Amino acid sequence: MERRELLRRLAAAGALPLLPALARAAGGADDWQAEFEAARTPWKSGFATPPGDLPPTRAKVRGRFPDAVAGTLYRNGPAGHDLGGERYRHWFDGDGMVHRFVIDGADVRHQGRYVATPKRMAEVRAGRRLAEAFGTMPPGAEPPTSPDSINVANTSVLPMQGEVLALWEGGSATRLDARTMETLGVKTWRPDFAGMPFSAHPRTGPDGTVWNFGVSAAQSMLALYEIARDGTLRRATAVPVADLPMVHDFAVTERHLVFLMPPLVYDSKRKEAGASFLDAHVWRPELQMRVLVVDKKNWEQRQLLTLPAGFLFHVGNAWEEDTPGGTLIHIDYVRSENAGSVFTTNREVMRARWVKRADPHLAVATLNLRTGRATQNALALDAEFPRIDPRRVGLRHRHVVHATQTMADRPGFTAVARTNVETGRSQRYAFGRQAMVEEHIFIPDGTGPGWILGTVLDFGQQRTLLSCFAADRLAAGPVAQATLPYTLPLGLHGAFVPA
Incomplete structure (x- = not known):
């Protein structure tokens, strides 16, 4: 009898909870x-899962990286997707690995290191999964x-005061040595906030x-x-929000904090019944997309507006202007019709399956704080991972850098774009079908047009590329490109520290 048929019959016989252990005992893997x-x-x-840390390696460089790009690019993402023959059921579950690209002209060196969270270290010692994850409930999970007992530190980074904070959604930031990337422990901003969730999308304003x-x-x-520029906590509080949904990102303006809240709402009864954190959420479109606006100076001053129901992960930027008709906040974000991608698409890739859902698109919303009316305009451009000139955070901006050009037969994007969110005009560079x-x-580069820097998985050649473009000539292709002699797991977010 084939192994898969045996597992199917065992499941039908009620032995499902024993399958991972049986698979390990047989020296095999679970179905996924x-x-x-x-x-x-x-x-x-x-x-795929790197078996361990990736030692310092010099990349092959074509061209020369500009002087303004001399420095270090840090990137974070889920990498530890399987352990002991068991595979996570969601892309967002994997233990975090932080990558460090040191760039100096024609020299680029890469190093990757797993974040040694207490969760990861305990599970590596045990040789199996012990704790629940965002979208997976391992058998016998404790x-x-x-919150930090399940912290995977796998989403983004925040360089701060000679350290790098590895960020996750549900718990503390994790401190890393900026040079060696050795894990130093969790960051506790204040004793009463120990373990309090600290989002993976902090916003740093022009004043630091x-x-x-x-x-x-x-x-x-x-x-x-x-948090002040020097890394000290100025203020922290927690405010109640009815039907608080899954919120991954937010925006700041000169006077406000802005939260776009999709109708994907936590249901405690589902969690009590044994669902994963993700599966404890319910899509409730009748709530619409609520927009919470918080006054920066007085956090008790809050206003709620609504947009049509939709889902998002990421926000580009927001800025405000005072008009005779009231204060307007303009915010651009990546919008999907529903949350199908997080429940299905980002699960099925864990078994190398592709299930396409609605493509995310750029959208620009306008919030009138006097009338309470919110409107939005969707751009006909698929997009994800929006980033702007960091000097324009909370200020008026026009251009957003983002991934674009989805494919019908596989996940991900094949091009990088720079789009004017006021006119909709966009320039792009396509890496090809196997990227x-x-x-x-x-x-930024002084008063010049600046540079665009990022990574691409070339699965045709099984290499990861680091490319640099002139921001005003993106379609002309990279001015410099570094090629690693191996592939890196697809990551999420990063930050650059100039030399």
Whole structure:
């Protein structure tokens, strides 16, 4: 009898909870791991698990990276997708690995290192998964003792005061040595905020102030943070928000914090019944897309507006203007019709399957704080991972850098674009059908047009590329490109620190 048929019959006989243990005992893998290993899809290397840390390696460089790009690019993403023959059921579950690209003209060196969170270290010692994850409930998972007992530190980074904070959604930031990337422990901003969620999308204003938030879904509480340029906490509080949804990103303006809240709402009864954190959420379109606007100076002053129901992960930027008709806030974000991608698309890639859902598109919304009316305009441009000139955070901007050009037969994007969100005009560079474009960021260069820097998985050649473009000549192609002699797991977000 074939192994897969045996597993199917065992499941039908009620032995489902024992399957992972039986698979390990037999020296095999669970169904998802077996399917992933058997798949012939070449793009699956973007979701493979590096067996360990990646030592410092010099890349092959074509061209020369500009002087303004001399420095270090840090990137973070889920990398530890399987352990002990068991594979996670969601892309967002994997243990975080932070990558460090040191750039100096024609010299680029890469190093990758797993974030040694308490969760990861305990599971590596045990040789199996012990804790629940965002979208997976491993058999026999132990109830979390705190948010940080399940922290995977796998989403983004925040360079701060000689360290790099590895960020996640549901718990503390994790401190790393900026040079060696050694894990130093969790960051506790204030004793009473120990373990409080600290989002993976902080916003740093032009004056160096860092603003952030955190979502405590079970308590329906939204944490707010204001951090000084020197890394000291100025303020932190938690405010109640009814029907608090899954919020991944937000925006700041000169006077406000802006939260776009999709109708994907936490249901405690589902969690009590044993669902994963993701599956404890319910799509409730009747709530619409609520927009919470918080006064920066007085967090008790809050206003709620509504947009048509939709889902989002990422926001580009927001800015405000005072008009005779009232204060207007303009905000651009990446909008999907529903949350199908997070429930299905980002799950099925874990077994190297592609299930396409509605493409995300750029949208620009306008909020009138006097009338309480909100409107939006959707641009006919598929997009993800929006980034802007960091000097324009919270100020009027026109251009957003983002990934674009989805494919019908596989996940990801094949091009990087720079789009004017006021006119809709866009320029792009396409890497080809065998490329998967990751987040690209904007790097200023004095009063010049600046540079665009980011990574791409070339699964045709099984290499990861680091490319640099002139921002005003993106379609002309990279002015410099570094090629690693291996592929990196597809990551999420990063930050650049100039030399």
